[in-house]
Amino acid sequence: MPLPQGHLWGVSDFTFLKVAAILGVLSVVVAGVVRFRLRRGHPPTRPLHPYEVAYLTGGGRHAIAAVLLSLRLDGAIRADHPGGDLRVTGERRSANTPLDEIVHEAIRSREARTVAGVTAHEAVQEAIKGLRDGLVRQGMIMDERGRRLARLAAVPVFLVCGVSMARLAWYIAEHKWFDGPSVPFGGVLAVPLVIALLVVYALVQGGTEKTRAVKAALNDTRQRHGHLDPRVFPAWSTYGTPAAAMGVALFGTAALMSIDPMFSQAAGLGRLMQMAGAASSSGGIGYSGPSCSSSASVCSSSGCSGGSSCGSSCGSSCGSSCGSGGS
Template identity: 30%
Template sequence: MALAAAGDTWGIDGTTFLLGYGVLAVGVFIASVRARRALADPGQKHVVPDLTGRHNDVAYLNGGADLAVCSALARMRVQGLVAAHKGTITATGRPGPDSDELERAIAFATASPTPRARLTWLRPVRTALDGIDRRLVAEGLLLSPEQRHRIRLVGLWMTAVAGFGLLRLLAGIADARPVGFLVVALLIVAVVAAVQLLQAPRRTRTGDRVLATMREQLDRYAPHNRPDWALYGAQAAALGVGLFGAQALWASDPAMADALALQRLSGSGSSGSGDSSWSGGDSGCGSSSGCGG
């Protein structure tokens, strides 16, 4: 072990401090990831619901409000209830008794031509979407705003580590000691802290498992299989979009996707965070962050 030289900041040489600081940062990071995951899995006793018949709920769970609207429009288009041209939607029929609140709201909102991009902001549609959100939170599949706030607060742990490093950095500068490596370490810790403070998963871990199971069971609706919606029907079209994003429409009915003015992105992978407009997988139609660090 190297002995501290006279004049070492805080009586600890730079190499020893960097090693200890790195161990501290890694330890706190691992603890924070575990804490965030635990908070994303509240452990409440919920009966896991069967979402097979709730296509718009599946879409909301996967990609939020935009994907839920996309799912509803896909089903309504196959049923001949809406017409679309260059992203403008017009109702052409009345929803049947098997339609849910979101589809009825969309039919009402598009009695006159309405841009698809505006649908999620119209009061009837927004009310229906809020109802889906509350239902999924109550069933333990989505996290409430309060739960997500608690998850973000875990980022204060790494913020404290960054603050400690900043104190050492300022002290080192005052002592005219080299601080280049500490600056790099401090930047990494600060970025991790910022990400944890700003981001939180939207789904619970149970919600992630429900989606993964449904994708496995309904793989025949995946874009790579190019399912025939005329054969499978309107419900399958909505589930395909809900589970695999708008890429399901581009793969199976590009004319419909083009009429709805959906952005075409390559791939249909799944992402746990961020917002990606009208893509495939978890990032479809505005993403719902999955659980995890």
């Protein structure tokens, strides 16, 4: 006995499904191509700052963990048991970026008393947004225009899914499930069609806003700075605070426990890294490069050329803009 077919809107179910499948696949392909091109990015114009690398590997929480450790190594903060209560113990020295300054001041003012408080602090969140904006300029993250175009490219996919589900809903409204005509089998097939389209779209699109240039940039850093892998027992006191920050940025909890396990446990940095995601435990990248740049949002507000706190770690990439307090 043949399965019942509907002819809603003057189109048979299987004709509708065939057209919807073709349009859906084409829409997914177009959306994928558009996003692929938008995510191309470009190589960074300078070595990435440790906090920028931390953001790329684990997001804003990962960057905050690197900041807190830098302040700790500077002797600027401590964490008291119980509860990881953060307190200021001195002034900043090598941790001299605007993000360091904002986090330090949030703790000093007691507006942020714990790691969770620092993460939720409005000024810190604004500083993290500035960090992200710097990564947009460096070709590491899609800009707002690119994200908007990517969303618009996905509209046809959702239109096909919406029309397919509207057709099924129409059938359900007109038919009775138990004591009347059953919903045509062809109409029910809209459900697996929509699920398949959404799954394929999710696989094609991915959930990240990072560009493809990120992988090459991090691989390059990995090749140049592999000496900070906690497995080779780096001499953190010799390498200095910027190196320790980069170690945290790209080796996650392993670096934290290698550098200052007592502070990490007292402050709850391990939990913060877990919240940052699995990417925070990725390894293979060390750091011994510049700690600020004229185009980085993490550039020192106190300047490179005139302050001893920046020292030789700034390198030539800072330029005169950083010396005048670049942003």
